[in-house]
Amino acid sequence: MRMVKLKDIAKELNLSVSTISRVVNNKDRVDPKTREKVLEMLKNYDYKPNEVARSLRLRDVKTIGIVIPDITNSFYASVIKGAQAVCRTNEYSMIVCNSDEDGELEEGALELLLQKQVSGLILSSVGNSFKLVQRLQGNGVPAVYIDNMPPPMHTCDSVSINNVAAAYKITNVLIEKGYKKIGIITGPIHQSTGSERLSGFKQAMANAGLELAEEWVAEGNFKIDSGLSHMRRILKMPVRPEAMVIANNYMAYGAITALREAGLKIPKDMAVVAFDAIDETGLLVPRITAINQPSYEIGRISAEIIIKKLTGSTNKKVYENIILEPELYLGSSI
Amino acid sequence: MRMVKLKDIAKELNLSVSTISRVVNNKDRVDPKTREKVLEMLKNYDYKPNEVARSLRLRDVKTIGIVIPDITNSFYASVIKGAQAVCRTNEYSMIVCNSDEDGELEEGALELLLQKQVSGLILSSVGNSFKLVQRLQGNGVPAVYIDNMPPPMHTCDSVSINNVAAAYKITNVLIEKGYKKIGIITGPIHQSTGSERLSGFKQAMANAGLELAEEWVAEGNFKIDSGLSHMRRILKMPVRPEAMVIANNYMAYGAITALREAGLKIPKDMAVVAFDAIDETGLLVPRITAINQPSYEIGRISAEIIIKKLTGSTNKKVYENIILEPELYLGSSI
DNA sequence: TAAACCAGTAATAACGATTTTACAAGTACT
DNA sequence: AGTACTTGTAAAATCGTTATTACTGGTTTA
Structure with a gap:
């Protein structure tokens, strides 16, 4: 039939x-x-x-594409959920693509979305796909960057937190507690989240007149293993930091595992603060003090920006750079 | 341009x-x-x-739709990731829909997918959308059920674990450890996962000649709150079970929280076993003994079944009901 | 009473591709 | 030399819609 x-x-x-x-x-x-x-x-x-025929005729597929590094990361899952909610009420659907933290796959996904004629795009980029995104924009497809910002940010929409300020803030929490010997495991330096969180950390240290020990500054890759190996390495050093800032949830899992392996207690032997909701179960002891990004809101607002641009009369060439306020969760890890 | x-x-x-x-x-x-x-x-x-024009002419959008209750549940996120990987290599894309555990929204999502002419469907159903799915199938769209099975299972493809056997097995783990007074918080009885896990539990109890205390059998809704409230209620009873089977990860979070509130230790005061990977951080103490579903595989195989049916010469009317072997993770919670 | 207008409908032309059919020119075969 | 086949191309049909234009009666208007 x-x-x-x-x-x-x-x-x-x-x-x-x-x-x-x-x-x-x-x-x-x-x-x-x-x-x-x-x-x-x-x-x-x-x-x-038949929506395919309809889309062809109306030249609008009523679909938003989203490209994120890893859907199993609850941060991104939550972003998607937020965007979905908006899409649903506006009768849009979403094509979801995982880039698996791979720049090539990210570009592949973007090309696919381009061919599929998506109406809008939400992107957390791990590579340099900026040219492709510009092409999308050139075709009238609004693009919203989240999480990682592209180099020339002012020619795109974006929804994010102020990573420099957030890192500054959470480092200061440590400093105010009296910690002086502080290290950091940050993300890839060529990603804005990685470099900005490092930058906020450095500013806080400088501002407090604290010495920054370069050997305690590690560039991770936002994955568990890198948190684990960097922390293991740091723990072997003759002089250890008293506190560590970890730039995301996964690396924090690894770092905490390394501490437990070494039989060290948080915060007695080392304090730990991090980014992202470390523990969705609410069962982890001690609770980790962390900068909590409003992930659902990031998704929701991104989708709203897109739909507003598509349906409203707003000028597509006027870009919004939304900065959301992250929540500071105070746990007992410091 | x-x-x-x-x-x-x-x-x-x-x-x-x-x-x-x-x-x-x-x-x-x-x-x-x-x-x-x-x-x-x-x-x-x-x-x-232009893929839209192409799809219209070729009558194939090369897109798989997936409808799941909650994308932020790492089980489903992982299913999606598995399906994605297959889609990517076959140049399919995926439209992802959250039903938010709501039957109406689920049907809405299915209708949308029907109109979008998706080539295939992966569905974890929380309602009775079976008729819509049949319509999809009638239009030549292969549909794979995961997680929750529809009433007449033999007219659909499916990828799942044997929930009865799995519940039987994990209950037996408790029984072999010598626990006799065992309760369960299961899922909604009108969902196959809920009823089958309860059924396996009951069989294990009967088989061991253990008495089943009806007041220790609770019907939850797979969410944190229901684990929390049911466990709180059970803890207030004059006679408590020595061990509990919890039918999914979220309810386990709630149940464990209730135990901690009451100052009870696992497993000394009460043993706990559960379904799903309870703790992706690997940091929870004690580790919970659980039935671990191969979620990524479920997604991967589902997508493969669909693509095989679409591209191969296999008869679309011949249905596959794949039963995967779950992994039993032995933690120190018993 | 003829021109102008209107409501209701059909016919036609898109949208951007693929597939089928048609056709022209060149080559092979009897 | 005339037919048949081959090769390369163009033209037309198609996918299922929506939008534009054209047409048909009937009603209003000057």
């Missing part, structure tokens, strides 16, 4: 396709009596318009 | 659209010299076919 189409309904009622279409789309210029008849028949056959 | 299309290239080279199309699709019957010229021009303009 094939799907019933306008033509079938038209034939059944001896009407033209265009009339049926006008009924479906609730346009005027159709006799109330005819409309009645058509509506009944549509219901009989349970007619559902 | 609009997107360049076949017609533009054709005009530029004084050729017909069909010739360009044949070059793009690597069909024969085109002069090598012409092909050369065309290829160069395609590269010049960086031509990318």
